[in-house]
Amino acid sequence: MQARRRLGSIGLALAASLGLAASALGQDQDNLAPYKMIRSLQYVQDTVVLGDHSAMEMQRFLLSTIDERLRTADPSIFADPRNVDAALVYAMSGGNPETLELLTKQDVAGHFDPRITDAVRNYLDGRGTTNARTLAEIFPEYKSLEIGPYLALVSANSVLRKDPKLALSYFDWARLIAPGTIVEEAALRRSIFVAEQNNMVDRGVAYSSRYSRRFLHSPYASQFADLFVKLAVENFEKIGEENIQEILSFMDTPRQREVYLRMARLSAISGKDRLAAMAADRAQALSGEGEKVPKTLADLYSGLASISSTDVTQAAERLIAIPDADLSAKDRALKEAARVVAEEVLRPPVMTEAPALSAPVVQTEQPGAVSDMPNSEISEAERMSPKAVTEEAAQEIPGSAPQSAENKTSEGDPAFDGYVATGRSKLDEIDKLLEGEGS
Structure with missing residues (x-):
């Protein structure tokens, strides 16, 4: 019954998104505010990670439609901060990075904060680590606004290698202010990666448990499975069989x-x-x-x-x-x-054994005969039994030891x-x- 209700709520959310998108087609796009279109995109993306993969086609359509709207919009619409945030959210939600580049070049009125646009563009270009200091400075200013959770994801990725604990704090903030969304799904999945890479086993288990309860039907759940398997195998003695079975029981x-x-x-x-x-x-x-x-x-x-x-x-x-x-x-x-x-x-x-050495032959001195060996060497040989000579020779072979009959098995x-x-x-x-x- 709960599963049906959940599927029903997902269907209603998708229907609302489809209705808004359809109305967008019937309207003059020049009059449609970008922030309204972004809300529709967010609905659809959240629906996808909750399990309705049929909405992925609508996601692609909306990204294309929003891209065209932003590129053809009169620059004056960005006097509304909500539309500025919409452009940034679009860029951080899988949109065309060249569109943000175009908008910043056209922004002669200074509606876009260059610190944020530069940080986002660097992130999209794969140069996110260059933003760490800038993002740390500007994140407190924007963390409670529309772009807050998205900026938290970018900030976390920029310090992921250098300061994993700080990265987790950014991911935690993103989850806190955007529960049940694609942002929370991404933050949880990446938090598991950070925890696994940095031997934070307890936190990795906690994040994995949350993910398995909330986002198992996400199209990215296979990535979670790989991360959890690696975490469990590397830390089995600490995690234990019971925790593994509990996390997987939601599947x-x-x-x-x-x-x-x-x-x-x-x-x-x-x-x-x-x-x-x-x-x-x-x-x-x-x-x-x-x-x-x-x-x-x-x-x-x-x-x-x-x-x-x-x-x-x-x-x-x-x-x-x-x-x-x-x-x-x-x-x-x-x-x-x-x-x-x-x-x-x-x-x-x-099995390599040292060759058995026989005791040196010592001639017993007969009356009137002369020994072939000096007295000093005779006395030395007499002190060496066959067993002693064998042990001494064996010790000269690195790693070898004399073997007895009881020690010739592989055990x-x-x-x-x-x-x-x-x-x-x-x-x-x-x-x-x-x-x-x-x-």
Whole structure:
């Protein structure tokens, strides 16, 4: 029932936007204030991130219509600050950056604040970091106005690398003054990125929880999924299985399964065996009858995680049993790499031992005979038993140690562990090489 009400409210908002846009077509555009057109654009964009992707076509139409209106408008309309704000919001909402450039050149009356227009143009040109000081100075003046939340996003992006805590404060302000909008969606998504990049695990979990409750139907939700998977895999011990399941519980079954599969894959490659096994099991449980591909992928990622376990033989058999036809080229390469690694792990490691040395032959002195060895060397050799000589020789080989019969197995052997580490490295390298392909 709540879902129907939400869809109904979205439909009404879209209908209002469509009505306003339709009226715009029937009117002389020279008489239509840009700030009214921007309100329609904001309605549509907010509708899109709430889940109605059919509104994306209307968004493109409105951007085009507003662009034409701003370019052909008499400069006198910008005496109204609302129209100035509308032009800036348009530029920061996916509009044509050249339009803002044109408007500032025509602004002989000084309606546009050059500090803001320069900052926005630099941001749109990919030079946002040059604005940090200017934005920090002017943001307090404008933060409560129409452009406040948009300016907060630009300000946050300008200091993202240099001062992540300040960036999060800007994102938090944007969310506070524009709840339920495309601005809040963007601020939350980018906040997760900042938190993940700077080891702010608790804040990352909090932002992820908010996003999963509010914007799972956004067209940008796939970016959120990637960010959350990375956060969870890198910090699984701190976040815990319960928090992961709670955040993903807001998703429908297909979305949950997809995220768990991504998590299982990254965990297996990263050597996070416990998380890989958990995520693969969850993906399996969420796969219904007839859904062959998700189950196959879960088997693959679970098998990858099991390579370094004690039962390598069983893990290798599971991997071999997975049909190549059910895998993408990228996952087939991972399967093949894992099979090779498993074979290497199962191959008995070559143990290097120091050659056994026999004790030096000491001639027993017979009456009237002369020893072939000086007395000093004879006495030294006599002090060295065969075992002692062998141990001393072995210690001259870097990293080697005398081996007893009880220490000739691979258990606890660095050489055995080295095979596992090499396997992980191979999987990781292959995954990076194939990163551009579909999963």
